[in-house]
Amino acid sequence: MRKDAMIYAQKCDASQRHSNILHQPLERIHPTIEAEAFAQVREQKVISFIKQNILTRSESPAEIICDNGSQFIGKRTTDFCAAWGIKMITCIPVHPQANGQAESSNKIIVNNLKNNLGTKKGKWAKELSFVLWADQTTSKNATG
Known part of the structure; x- marks a missing residue:
């Protein structure tokens, strides 16, 4: 969505001709914390949480920081995030x-x-x- 907005703004002749600034979507400077209490966390709950608490409240984030739990790095979750252009960063020694x-x-x-x-x-x-x-x-x- 971010890329689409940038491409659209760059193609708009009137916006580029009559303005001295480049129009880009607003980006958050500070990360936000999103959390919810669950008895058991499965991949489907993670996906539902991302849909309800992140995607519907703001633009699609560039990345989500999480631990290395199987519900966060499983195929369904990673495929879902990839489809939305979200990079999952796990808390391991590499990061x-x-x-x-x-x-x-x-x-x-x-x-x-x-x-x-x-x-x-x-x-x-x-x-x-x-x-x-x-x-x-x-x-x-x-x-x-």
């Missing part, structure tokens, strides 16, 4: 930066859940969406 990002995101989620729940630790699945919303709506600055 140490991906592991750091995933671990940092997990740490933020876990700490915020602990702060919100206090002694009611068994209720984390109900609070997860609120913690994710708070993280996504909080402004962040790059460090380093």
Whole structure:
């Protein structure tokens, strides 16, 4: 979809002639965290999650960072992502930066859940969406 929009904007004579900037689709600068609580995660649930929580809420992401679980690297999931032009990055030694990002995101989620729940630790699945919303709506600055 991103490529189609760029090609369309580049072919539009009026846009290119009457504007001094190149029209391109908006790209996110900061990655977003998407998560949901499941008792068991199978490939079909991963595909449904991507459809419902990622593709329907924003443009197709260039990549998704996940762990090396079979539900993420299975044929159905990888074929689905390839069809949408999504690169699956797994947290293995080949991609140490991906592991750091995933671990940092997990740490933020876990700490915020602990702060919100206090002694009611068994209720984390109900609070997860609120913690994710708070993280996504909080402004962040790059460090380093």
